[in-house]
Amino acid sequence: GAGVSQSPRYKVAKRGQDVALRCDPISGHVSLFWYQQALGQGPEFLTYFQNEAQLDKSGLPSDRFFAERPEGSVSTLKIQRTQQEDSAVYLCASSLVPWGGRSHNEQFFGPGTRLTVL
Amino acid sequence: AQKVTQAQTEISVVEKEDVTLDCVYETRDTTYYLFWYKQPPSGELVFLIRRNSFDEQNEISGRYSWNFQKSTSSFNFTITASQVVDSAVYFCALSEETSGSRLTFGEGTQLTVNP
Numbered sequence A: 001g002a003g004v005s006q007s008p009r010y011k012v013a014k015r016g017q018d019v020a021l022r023c024d025p026i027s028g029h030v031s032l033f034w035y036q037q038a039l040g041q042g043p044e045f046l047t048y049f050q051n052e053a054q055l056d057k058s059g060l061p062s063d064r065f066f067a068e069r070p071e072g073s074v075s076t077l078k079i080q081r082t083q084q085e086d087s088a089v090y091l092c093a094s095s096l097v098p099w100g101g102r103s104h105n106e107q108f109f110g111p112g113t114r115l116t117v118l
Numbered sequence B: 001a002q003k004v005t006q007a008q009t010e011i012s013v014v015e016k017e018d019v020t021l022d023c024v025y026e027t028r029d030t031t032y033y034l035f036w037y038k039q040p041p042s043g044e045l046v047f048l049i050r051r052n053s054f055d056e057q058n059e060i061s062g063r064y065s066w067n068f069q070k071s072t073s074s075f076n077f078t079i080t081a082s083q084v085v086d087s088a089v090y091f092c093a094l095s096e097e098t099s100g101s102r103l104t105f106g107e108g109t110q111l112t113v114n115p
Helices: none
Strands: A005-007 A010-013 A019-024 A031-037 A044-050 A053-056 A065-068 A075-079 A088-095 A113-117 B003-005 B010-014 B019-021 B024-026 B032-039 B046-052 B059-061 B064-069 B074-079 B088-096 B103-105 B109-114
Touching: A005 A088, A010 A019, A019 A113, A031 A075, A044 A065, A044 A075, A044 B103, A075 A088, B003 B088, B003 B103, B010 B019, B019 B109, B024 B074, B032 B074, B046 B059, B046 B064, B074 B088
Parallel strands: A010 A113, B010 B109
Antiparallel strands: A005 A019, A019 A075, A031 A044, A031 A088, A044 A053, A065 A075, A088 A113, B003 B024, B019 B074, B032 B046, B032 B088, B059 B064, B064 B074, B088 B103, B088 B109
């Protein structure tokens, strides 16, 4: 079966440009997560969806970051007016069941999108 | 607030040596979950293990073993008879029952296994 896929794998943007990063989770997975991984650092949580509902967006660094999952499957992370500090790898992960409480199952990660803002 | 510390930034060993990767965590919750992930050069994080706070039994899976000690807030990972294919960045991570969906990662340990 297919794993989590992300596109594009690499994106170069000029400062001030808007970008959209796509995530295709594993089919049937209820939970979807976005993380930001700066060079040499661990992933940092951005946001969490349970089906189409965005239940936690506490990790989004600014209002320039926006994520959606309108039909409860594919998700898009949009960054408006990109800045150099947005340069990072953006990782998407999915999990079979809802996350939280006493349900903290394995998250399956995609290969990431490496964003470089010039 | 939850926090994970991986004090070893880089470790280099020769093939067949045993190596232990350290992980220390901080949490106020009594129920929490600890994870180890492997990130090879391809970039995709690979799940290795999940541990619940109420289960301190150590685990062995092939050449991999994990030592969970609540008394020292540590969850260390040992690779026995290391192989070149074990070269990767290894991340320890923590989630709490009360922190909703947040999974907090340490900064990772770069393991290089030389032939």
